[in-house]
Amino acid sequence: MNRLTTSQGGLDLARFPEDPRDPFRAWDAADEYLLRRLEGPEGDEPVDLTGEVAVVGDRWGALATALAGHRPVQITDSYLAQRATLANLARNGAAPDSVRMLSARDTPPERIDVLLVRVPKSLALLEDQLRRLAPAVHAGTVVIATGMVKEIHTSTLKLFERIIGPTRTSLAVKKARLIFCTPDPALPRTPSPWPYHYDLPDDVGAVSGLTVTNHAGIFCAERLDIGTRFFLKHLPGRTGPDHVVDLGCGNGVVGTSAALANPDASVTFIDESYQAVASAEATFRANTGADAKADFLVGDGLADVPPGSVDLVLTNPPFHSHQAVTDATARTMFHGARAALRPGGELWVVGNRHLGYHTQLRRTFGNCSTVAGDPKFVVLRAVKR
Known part of the structure; x- marks a missing residue:
């Protein structure tokens, strides 16, 4: 177990199943970068989290646990990520229903005001998720994605641009990067090409x-x-x-x-x-x-x-x-x-x-x-x- 420090305090986090021999943390620099940006560092405005917040691809529940006070919906393809989230919520005194959990197969929310995406390894999964979520995104939706530099490619940015709207990236910090996307309601909402x-x-x-x-x-x-x-x-x-x-x-x-x-x-x-x-x-x-x-x-x-x-x-x-x-x-x-x-x-x-x-x-x-x-x-x- 390790401790993630945010402006809201510290969080004790672990992967699931917890193994004291596991050398890997339940978060990385990409998660930290996104959480700092939500808080509005260095003169940036904090992100308004009062609406429907959706956290997509949260790997071990670090993002959902940190945002539990805003009652986000977590969307993931991973059963282990869901179990990790529940365990991390319990470790930090948050109620299990403070995060609503949906699988990648479930119907997404009808409206999303803040869309936070942890970029997955699979470009196909990212496309499938974005196409399923696009109808819930509106002109005022804040869309921020995060990932390590090695996970974000030109093809990743083009996918956001094609499905959601104009896209730009941040400077790299600790080998992590943010993606900012401005929703364009005029873009066609075409269904996912999968399976x-x-x-x-x-x-x-x-x-x-x-x-x-x-x-x-x-x-x-x-x-x-x-x-x-x-x-x-x-x-x-x-x-x-x-x-x-x-x-x-x-x-x-x-x-x-x-x-x-x-x-x-x-x-x-x-x-x-x-x-x-x-x-x-x-x-x-x-x-x-x-x-x-x-x-x-x-x-x-x-x-x-x-x-x-x-x-x-x-x-x-x-x-x-x-x-x-x-x-x-x-x-x-x-x-x-x-x-x-x-x-x-x-x-x-x-x-x-x-x-x-x-x-x-x-x-x-x-x-x-x-x-x-x-x-x-x-x-x-x-x-x-």
Whole structure:
């Protein structure tokens, strides 16, 4: 836990789930820069926050917690960001309902007077969010976005310009930058171009031609990533009434492939991204029969899955947390899988060879075998003894 100091006082903030070993803070210089600008530094007028304030893409709830006295609406694609916000509100004595939480899939407010945007890594997600929010923006809306310099590109500015109105940027401070956008009500309000659909290529075996649905912001939304392509060629050929979990499901192509290969299996798709779970459900429905059943969960990994209830976990763990490279998510997934699996149950993992997941799997499960590998990727198997 760390302390963020603002003109309103100090805030104790942590990521979720809180881990004392986590070296990363729940905010960065971009969040600090935006909060200072709202307060009106160096002769600038403070931003009037008496109307409807919307905070979009708040990563760990730092912005929403700092603005809780203004009862903002937080819009995020991340379940973990929502949980972090609730935990940070509680740490700082704010009521949980002081921030109204909406997912990226929910209907946005009808009117927004102050729109604050934390620029996401995905330009597609930013476009989807701005197009969904644009009808709520009016000529008097204050629009300010923030991000680290490396996150803000010419394409980012053009997107604000095309969807909201004239755009300019601030000077960089501590490698962070602000984006100021003046709403132009005359701009056409066109719908988001997402979701995007494509068919699997011919070189992925039995599931070639499967139709994949991708909502904005999910990993490799415009094409099949090469790691998943490799995984699809080496999925376990199990049959019978297994309970299979596609963990960190993304667009759901792995779990859908497992369901098609084993119609008697019960498949659960899990991701912390609302956009991902919506994509997985659309992919599953488009490629299975009307009677096919599956569960779709937005959550913190396997935390809500009963212990000892799963036969097979399939996963391609992310190794980035926003801009930071970390194996913390993979470690959490591996420990969660061991708890959720029945004795004899299996965890199958695909990952870049250089990440060395075999070491962590042996530490967690006491065993690890290599199913397949090439110069870049490896598929690993661990069994719960």
